[in-house]
Amino acid sequence: MDLRLSDEQQMIVETVRRYVAEEIVPLEADLDPDAGALAPDDFDRLVDKTKEMGFYGLDIPEEFGGPGLDTTTRALMAIEMSQHRAGLYNPCYGTFGGAGLAQLYEATDEQKEKYLYPTLRGEKKGCFALTEPSGGSDPARAIQTKGHEDGDQWVLNGSKLYISGADKADFALVFARTSDDPGRNGVTAFLVDTDTSGFNVRRVVHTLRSTHYATEISFDEMRVSKDQILGELNRGFAIANDRLSRQRIPYAAGCLGAAIKAQEMAIEWAKSRETFGSVLAEKQAVQWMIVDNEIDIRHARYCILEAAQKADRGERFRTEAAMAKLVASEASGRVVDRAMQIHGGLGMTKDLPLERWYRELRIRRVGEGPSEVQRLIMAREILGGSFK
């Protein structure tokens, strides 16, 4: 595997690194330590800048007007974009634009007009409503939200849990059981406007992310027309699988970015902080933590780049993407934990970004498929699909 970057990739990395250092970090210094957004004026100004740079809408496929980045370059950018306090969940505070839900790219032309394009223009927000109180890791079996046909409409009843942004969304992608099949072949994806009668945001759910919350939503005799089905009836899980696997790679890369920054901070601190007559960097206990960090960081980087390169070559990369996600989220958690240990009391404070990364990296081991599900994906690939 060739880990060298092309000249273009190197330049893109340097450009994003400069953008984070010059545009994001100075603004972040004046924000609340848990802030997830820039002041509107700053946000608009920086969006103009990323548009001028031609990097706005990074994840939008080229045929829909995006820059057409390959997965490796996108991962390299993600590594840089997360190297600031809010970088894990708000890389560069969204100034590189969003791409909307991956599934929308598989929508009908009418649905794209109604949901995808307004999302890309920043006019509409969507939310992804899959997980239920009965579970999220095995959604195909856990889904209890039911839909029944009534004329040219479907009527949905049920609830969803830990749904981000449902209270601010214009529409939701709702997965519901629409046949007697208890598994993945009985689930349909519906595009639902959040002002539809019967769509209720029941409560907010606070998480490790202090200023961010998830929601619980419920559907009470919610009527949805048949043309709101995304993809095919009972084939809701077949949509955008490739895109979703691909998304795990920048997700992993985001974890790695925080780890790289934490290691940089740990090294700087270890070289300058004196205790018992010498700097921390001269103490073997600290040296080994720094080395273990480096091992974790390189391991994650190799896994991410291998997955990305395979994806770019058009090879099967399901195992590699799952491995990258698992390794990066777990390794980065360890790196940040050690960096906090090296910083001592200072590491526990909100003066540094470490404590925020520490909390948010804990979520990354569960979000986008927990480590155990990533292992399950890999086991199926390694052992063959017949071993379930």
Place this chain on the structure above:
Amino acid sequence: MKVVVCVKQIPDPADPGALDPETRTLKRDVKLILDESDSYGVEMGLQLVDNAGGGEVTLVSMAPNNEQSGLRTALAMGAASATLISDTELIGSDALTTAKVLAAAIKDQEPDLVIAGSESSDGYTGTVPEMIAAVLDLPSVTAAKSIEVGGDAIQVQRQTDAGYDVVDCPLPAVISVTAGVVEPRYPSFKGIMAAKSKPLDEKSSADLGFAADAVGWAGSGQEIVDVAEAPQREAGEVIEDDGEAHLKIVEFLENLKVI
């Protein structure tokens, strides 16, 4: 308008640098990047060309090991082409030799304006731009914070300790630009992808007519005889706030003549 911008490619300041114990010069056998102080010159050149409604910015650089990445960064920002003078004979060249070599590469291009950073971030001699002007027998203005073109002349705001001077200067001329006076643009995605296909002309010192003993260590008129650690900064004066601290601070600043 044709603008030539001199750019230097230097070891990444973020990486720990090292001095060669024999020559007492910075080791340059590492990856080199565009000197940030030159990015201001590139930006200034691009803005002048944009304002003039036509023309182009070309780059001239001298590097020891055929390094191109710093030049590619400036090409990605929008420069049209580059000339790189690079061969092993050039290693050890002092500021005057560097100026002579750069001047030789610039001369053929017959530019309206030559722009350089006031000083590089590794060598800090701060003399090369004026030496280029002397070699080319062109007028020179140093420490420019803004340049306005009017016909065959420019008006330069020249940074001084007290403010700035306004200097009228005929063209062609050599101008050195102070760091921080413009905001260097980010290379765009398109610019980055196009940078590799832009013309980059590689030349040796011999191509420019220099004999081997006229450049490098052999041609240098200077020798670095000693390198010393920078002295530790002395502790500042601590003013305890006994209710009168603001007056003492004002007095302190007045003595420094900064207020």
